[in-house]
Amino acid sequence: MSRKHLHVVDSSSFELNIPEAELELMEEMISAYEVRRLGSRNHKQKSVSSDTAVIRSFLTFIQKAPWNATTDDFDAWCYQIGREQKVATNSQRKYQSAVQGFYRYIVDNVKFQAAVLDRYNLRIIQLVTEENKIPHVHERQRTNERPAFTHQDFESFIGAIDVQIVEAYKFNSKEFLALQRDKVMFYSMYVMALRNSECCDLNLSSFRSNPNLPEFGDYGFASVWGKGSKGSGPKQRAVAIDHADLPPLLDWYVNDIRPQYLQKPHCDPNEEAFFLTERGSRMKSGSLNYRFKKILGYAGLSEKGFVPHCLRHTFTTHASSAGMSLEYSKIKLGHEYAATTQTYTHCGDEFVNREAVRYAQSIINRLSDDE
Template identity: 40%
Template sequence: MHLTVDTSAKCHIIPATFIKCTSVPLNAFLIHLELPITRLSRSAALDRKGDPMTHPHHLKLAPHTEGNFTLPAEDTALLNEIIEGYKARRIGARRYNKKSVEGELAVVRDFINHSQMSPWHWGDSDFEAWCNEIGVNRKLAVSTQRKYQSAVKIFLDYLVNNQGLRNKVKELCGVAPRQICHRDNMIQHKLDRELARKKPALTEEQVKHLLDGIAEGIDLAWRFTSKALIPLQRDKALFSLVYGLGLRASEACNLDLEDFYPNSDLPQLGRFGFTRVTGKGSRGTGPKFRTVQIMYEWVAETLCWYIEEIRPRLLKHAAPNEKALFLSERGTRLTRSSLDNRFQEAVTLSGLDGLGFTPHCLRHSQISHAQDTGLSLEATRRMAGHAFASTTQGYTHVGDRAVQNEIAHRVNNPQRQQHHY
């Protein structure tokens, strides 16, 4: 739905998203890790079959009257002891994220449900049958399958390498646990991303079109004294920064006013030379911090404008000494879901809807454009906060023309041609 407004010489089309802002609440899922381990009923399994969104966090590990499987009492007690030790090691000693560890244990419990046996009885064929279940029947993404396989491997590493638990299992159950996950039956990490639905990257022209669309929305809101004016002004700074620094949506929401400091090599950027970013850690290690250099003067100027002129207007209902950089209309820190909704509204304003763009596409775009300008892969990796260069390579979207230009430049540059032998 659109509203057409005729003002003197011009006719303006105002999208419905500009007139009324809506928010979508996030659904919360409970993880029942302490319930008895049971086999899901055949009907429940068929209900999930083929659903690519099936995840151990969503599995209902509750007793059922048909075909239920329960470990023997002595196995259950021993497994609970192992799980408690595993959690103490991962969360307490290694400082891994609690939610991540619970996710690993949910995967282990799913494998137990599928195999109908305790971990110390598992064999290679049991693991491979379960891998077939999650890959062929549930049709999980390759990257998700690898994550689940790794969770089982990590759990078995703990059990097999803990001599005390290993001896106790052998004494009580008569078998020694062994590692059944190895290179021959696990999905290996590849250079190229396997995701079939790779997130698209915006071209530089599309990024400009997106920000120009927000600017046009700001102009309309000012002329019609709309309450959407201040949120749109915030969005202009928000998405300029997300693109300019190649940020994840959560990283942008977590930014505070004090996360910026000058770069002596670029004094023209003022206090916005560097940004301290709180990123996600790998394998549930908790947040990781990195410093990202602002490369575009226009991003620093937009940020300065937002902090000095726009953000104070959002502080009306904020708590005293609020530190969050980007605020909602209620004066609270902007949430990830709100950022997603605001981005889709910006996409609609700029006429880019229907192309599958999400906020994360701005991150893909910045990484691709940084590579196009000649920034090294290592520098780009550090800017993006990736642990591996192969991950950064998966974010690059190099067009055919860019490849042709680079090859032509090398061929036509006699100083860089290879010698003939």
């Protein structure tokens, strides 16, 4: 059996042999934790049920109530799922996080802390820390797999589409329409720093004007459904369009290009999807990836390891180099933490050297003023 399909939990195997009073309090804790996540945290039922199964699996393995567990118990459980069950590393970390999240809740819960202290003269402690938990793959290693385009590479990428559009028109190729869509689609992904799914999920109704930028017309903001966190569903955010050359492209696409996709008899004229396939249906991630690879080939960039997600990294890198604040990029990308946004920034040696010289010169100037 493949490692990625191994499961640590089996709901039929939970049998915890502890005193009835302890079992009742434990069940109350787990139930309250589930209610918190499903209610105020708005997490998905599937995610909550999965984590609850892991928590029960852990407690069944150690045969203790949560407040009696020790870090040694947690270590023994980790050894069992890792070395004996040979669960994949990413899954191990997910299970560890499930236990950590539960303990975070009951440690911070005044009611449960008081109940355990009153009945058993104990305090609930957090068992899982970054010291005994599998670390994330180093963020820099992960981002190296998704490099940013240099300015020259990006110009080559967009320029290759323009060249192919001219060629397709000249030879009356069926690629002509697709390439025109591709230019708008991939430039939109760059300017709006969109994920693949966010781009594919755009609708005609996703765009609205920005009162402060009336010259952008109907394309001042885009409403985007992005990834949630820690089991929550997709989250909506407003993405500001901040490049003056994108609104005219979007308007051109909507009025001149997109209608041509809906002219075939089988197409739904009421289709709301913004970017369409040759069949007049919503663009899917697989088709987007295929078109991206094709254009990389036209641009001579196939060997550089680029994927569509690199366009998000490219926006962040170019924005940083231009002096845009990290907080602005964080909000635009829909990141919860600025540290995540920082890993999307791939500033080259020239930028680093320029900033070092600027900073050093400012110190020299200040010292000179003090003399």
